[in-house]
Amino acid sequence: MKTIDVCLSPDLIHLHNLKDKNVVIVDILRATSCMVSGLAFGIDHIIPFSNLEGSQAMKAEGYLIAGERGGEKVEGFDLGNSPFDYMDEKVVGKKVATTTTNGTVAIEKSRAALNVIIGAFLNITAVVNYLKQRDESVIVFCAGWKGKVNLEDSLFAGALVERLQNDFANECDSPLLVQAAYQSMKHDLVGFVKNSSHAKRLNRLNVHKDIEYCMKLDVFDLVPILKEGKLVLL
Amino acid sequence: MKTIDVCLSPDLIHLHNLKDKNVVIVDILRATSCMVSGLAFGIDHIIPFSNLEGSQAMKAEGYLIAGERGGEKVEGFDLGNSPFDYMDEKVVGKKVATTTTNGTVAIEKSRAALNVIIGAFLNITAVVNYLKQRDESVIVFCAGWKGKVNLEDSLFAGALVERLQNDFANECDSPLLVQAAYQSMKHDLVGFVKNSSHAKRLNRLNVHKDIEYCMKLDVFDLVPILKEGKLVLL
Numbered sequence: 001m002k003t004i005d006v007c008l009s010p011d012l013i014h015l016h017n018l019k020d021k022n023v024v025i026v027d028i029l030r031a032t033s034c035m036v037s038g039l040a041f042g043i044d045h046i047i048p049f050s051n052l053e054g055s056q057a058m059k060a061e062g063y064l065i066a067g068e069r070g071g072e073k074v075e076g077f078d079l080g081n082s083p084f085d086y087m088d089e090k091v092v093g094k095k096v097a098t099t100t101t102n103g104t105v106a107i108e109k110s111r112a113a114l115n116v117i118i119g120a121f122l123n124i125t126a127v128v129n130y131l132k133q134r135d136e137s138v139i140v141f142c143a144g145w146k147g148k149v150n151l152e153d154s155l156f157a158g159a160l161v162e163r164l165q166n167d168f169a170n171e172c173d174s175p176l177l178v179q180a181a182y183q184s185m186k187h188d189l190v191g192f193v194k195n196s197s198h199a200k201r202l203n204r205l206n207v208h209k210d211i212e213y214c215m216k217l218d219v220f221d222l223v224p225i226l227k228e229g230k231l232v233l234l
Numbered sequence: 235m236k237t238i239d240v241c242l243s244p245d246l247i248h249l250h251n252l253k254d255k256n257v258v259i260v261d262i263l264r265a266t267s268c269m270v271s272g273l274a275f276g277i278d279h280i281i282p283f284s285n286l287e288g289s290q291a292m293k294a295e296g297y298l299i300a301g302e303r304g305g306e307k308v309e310g311f312d313l314g315n316s317p318f319d320y321m322d323e324k325v326v327g328k329k330v331a332t333t334t335t336n337g338t339v340a341i342e343k344s345r346a347a348l349n350v351i352i353g354a355f356l357n358i359t360a361v362v363n364y365l366k367q368r369d370e371s372v373i374v375f376c377a378g379w380k381g382k383v384n385l386e387d388s389l390f391a392g393a394l395v396e397r398l399q400n401d402f403a404n405e406c407d408s409p410l411l412v413q414a415a416y417q418s419m420k421h422d423l424v425g426f427v428k429n430s431s432h433a434k435r436l437n438r439l440n441v442h443k444d445i446e447y448c449m450k451l452d453v454f455d456l457v458p459i460l461k462e463g464k465l466v467l468l
Contacts, residue, residue, distance in 0.1 A: 008383060012245055015381045147249045149242060151407040172431045173385040177415050180426075184418035192414075197406045 003137040004164055005171035006157045006178055010102070011147040013109050022136050023113040024127060024160065026120070027143035028152040029198050030081045030207075031103025033120040033214040034066075038086030039233050040220040042093060046231040049099040050108040058097035064090075066098035071202055082210050102143035107226065110141060118224035118231060121156060121189075121217050128163045130223045130234070138168060151196035152214075155189060158182025190215045237371040238398055239405035240391045240412050244336070245381040247343050256370050257347040258361060258394065260354070261377035262386040263432050264315050264441075265337025267354045267448040268300075272320030272330065273467050274454040280330045280465040282338040292331035298324075300332035305436055316444050336377035341460065344375060352458035352465060355390060355423075359452045362397045364468070372402060385430035386449075389423060392416025424449045 007013050026032055035046055049055040052067055052074060059065050066079035066086075073080025079091075081100055098104060110116045114136055119127045131138055140160055142153035158178035161170070170176060185192045190212060193199050199211050223234045241247050260266055269280055283289040286301055286308060293299050300313035300320075307314025313325075315334055332338060344350045348370055353361045365372055374394055376387035392412035395404070404410060419426045424446060427433050433445055457468045 008242065009246060011249070012243060012381065012383075015245070145407075147246065148406050149246075149408045149411060151410050154407070154411050170431070172382055173379075173388070174383045176385050176426070176430060177383060177388050177411070180418040181411050181414035184414040192410070196410060197404070 001169045002135065002167065003171040004140065004161060004168035004175055005138070006140045006142065006161065006174035008142050008149045008154060008174060009144040009147055010106050010109055013141065016139050018110060018113040018139060020114050020136060021139050022115045022117060022131060022134055023110045023139045023141050024117055024119040024131070025103065025106050025110065025141050025143065026153045026156050027100065027103030027106065028120055028156050028214050029202060030083060030210055030214055031098075031100040031143065032118045033122055034081060034083045034086045035118045035224050035231055036120045036123045036220055036222070037083040038091055038096065039224050039231065040222055041087045041091060043086070043091050044093055044095050046096045046098055046224075047229060048104040048107045048231065049097060050105050052099050055097040055099040063095045063097040066096055068100045070101060082207060083213055084210070102145060106141050106143040113139070116226040119156065119160065121159070121215055122219045123222055124156070124159060124163070125218045126221045126223050128160065131164060132167050137171070138164070145198050150198050152193045152198065154178045155182050155185060155193065159186070235403045236369070236401065237405040238374065238395060238402035238409055239372070240374045240376065240395065240408035242376050242383045242388060242408060243378040243381055244340050244343055247375065250373050252344060252346040252373060254348050254370060256349045256351065256365060256368055256372050257344045258351055258353040258365070258372065258374045259337065259340050259344065259377065260374060260387045260390050261334065261337030261340065262354060262390050262448050263436060264317060264444055264448055265332075265334040265377065266352045267356055268315060268317045268320045269352045269458050269465055270354045270357045270454055270456070271317040272325055273458050273465065274456055275321045276326035277320070278327055278329050280332055281463060282341045282465065283331060283333040284339050284342040286333055289331040289333040297329045297331040300330055302334045304335060316441060317447055318444070336379060340375050340377040347373070350460040353390065353394065355393070355449055355451050356453045357456055358390070358393060358397070360455050360457050362394065364457045365398060366401050371405070372398070379432050384432050386427045386432065388412045389416050389419060389427065393420070
């Protein structure tokens, strides 16, 4: 039987063998929610960079450049890390180069995987359907916050494990843990996430609206996938 | 207000500042359950070693030596890692040197802490009372399994967070996550832990009885603490 495992932090990814597996990158607040929204809204493709310089250099190639550090847009960049930046007329048909505190780092660390796809509550059913159709085992890779485990990514992982439990066997204990947490919080996901440390951090930056949006289920029926270093729609 | 945080794996401990804090070491199956039981049963003190050689060398000093790797007793050692080995007439009044796959590694990585204490379901209320009386913040340090997050240590952390929630503020999201998982599983902790990966690993070694014992609440009203490298009773 295919297996599923959950990596709760980029600082634990060395414990997982990604070879021949599908990796789902999760950074709910807000990198993967932005990627899903932006590609749905008409961005041609997105190139993720783990550092600011990489993203910045793409300006000369005609890319819109997106940069976030510590939850805030980097000065001089075209886009920040709000999904609403990614759902604007100005992005339609454009190429985007992006770097974020956690999400793009997780993508960088997933190079050994067979396929790297982008997961968010916004496209969770599309992700579930993709993984069910494939023959490979899965690693759900939570981007966390600077190495620490965070609530919203863990709850997404729990929601995914619950939806896949008839098709995948748990490889270790992390899937059990996140699924149990999800079961206990699923009646009010938005409420619990608003009380998480990252949401409190973001609330100070006035992005309350972003949080409510990023917790919506199945706004888009599509799966972004990494092809030759570029995120495109399947 | 005092804070509480949970470190879910020794591979994440670098993200925590232990200075001036009380660290609770947790390795339910079975290192910390053994330590609590053995000290309750009359062991004089226990010296934890992160490697086999360190423990073995103490034989010449008159210590009973305890060693476990991958869940099994190491050949030539006096004790394995079953709590029942630690509740035998032969340990009364003796000094013990021990090394285990995960638990003693976590102790080794906690050197910067103000106090290092040993937690298990067997002494959970004593641990709660100790932490409530003290003025310092707390890190619950789960030993996990070879770096991976495990269910039984995470659930103990959740049980501890729940019992301390009126006295400590959560420092980050891990306490929220483990508390939610605990709430969803507390009606049948033994049942869920028996389905965990570590329990399945141990079941192959015929230590079913150990698991049931290690999940018992409040068998002992005592707290082991590290003093000058030795675990003794407070």
